Amino acid sequence: xxxxxxxxxxxxxxxxxxxxxxxxxxxxxxxxxxxxxxxxxxxxxxxxxxxxxxxxxxxxxxxxxxxxxxxxxxxxxxxxxxxxxxxxxxxxxxxxxxxxxxxxxxxxxxx
Amino acid sequence: xxxxxxxxxxxxxxxxxxxxxxxxxxxxxxxxxxxxxxxxxxxxxxxxxxxxxxxxxxxxxxxxxxxxxxxxxxxxxxxxxxxxxxxxxxxxxxxxxxxxxxxxxxxxxxxxxx
Numbered sequence: 001x002x003x004x005x006x007x008x009x010x011x012x013x014x015x016x017x018x019x020x021x022x023x024x025x026x027x028x029x030x031x032x033x034x035x036x037x038x039x040x041x042x043x044x045x046x047x048x049x050x051x052x053x054x055x056x057x058x059x060x061x062x063x064x065x066x067x068x069x070x071x072x073x074x075x076x077x078x079x080x081x082x083x084x085x086x087x088x089x090x091x092x093x094x095x096x097x098x099x100x101x102x103x104x105x106x107x108x109x110x111x
Numbered sequence: 112x113x114x115x116x117x118x119x120x121x122x123x124x125x126x127x128x129x130x131x132x133x134x135x136x137x138x139x140x141x142x143x144x145x146x147x148x149x150x151x152x153x154x155x156x157x158x159x160x161x162x163x164x165x166x167x168x169x170x171x172x173x174x175x176x177x178x179x180x181x182x183x184x185x186x187x188x189x190x191x192x193x194x195x196x197x198x199x200x201x202x203x204x205x206x207x208x209x210x211x212x213x214x215x216x217x218x219x220x221x222x223x224x225x
Contacts, residue, residue: 006153009151034213036216042218043201043216043217043218043219044154044201044203044216045216046213046214049213090153090154092154098156098159098169099144099156099203099214100156101146101153101154101155102153103151103152103153104153104154
C-alpha cells in the first residue's frame, strides 16, 4: 500500500539548533511531495513542495527539503530553529491523485 | 480573501444524532477533500471529490457521507455519529491541474461524540 513515513514522532531542540525531520514515501511512480506545518490550534499551512526539477527545494521561514529519489526520501531541514517553529510537521505525497500524509512530527523548541 | 471555511468549528453531540459539517471554498477549486486528524495517526482521508457530482472514498469512509452539488461546497454528513468519530476534521481544496493538488486547508472542526 502507498504510504508516507515520518521517523520522528517528537523532537525537542534548543533555539539555534539545526533541524532535520525524516520523511520516506513508498510509491514507484511520479510523486509530488509536500511539507505542511500546523501551529498549535491552527490549520495546516504549506511549507514547501516538490514537483520536479531541482531536488533541493526552498520554502517559507527558512525551511528547505531535499528530494532523494534513490532513497525515496524528502527530509525537511532548517539550519537554526526558533521558538516560533514549535509546531507539528507533516510530510505528504500526492500519489495517483490522493494526498497521503505521514503520522506527523511534533517539534518543540526550547527558548 | 482566498479561503476554505468550515462550520461549526466546535461541536459536541450525542451518539446517533445526525450532523452535518459544512465546507466552502471561494477559489473555484475542482478538488475538495475531507480528512480526520487523530493523535499518532496523522491525517487520514475520508472522502474526496474531483468535481461537481463526482465523489469517491478515501481511506476511512465508514460512517460518513458527502455530497458535491455545487463546486464551492462539500458538506460532510454523519448520519449516526459514534464516539469513535470524535476527532479533528479538516476540509481542503485545490486545483487539479497546474499546482497538482497543492491543497488549502480549512480551520478545522473539533467534534466530540458522547
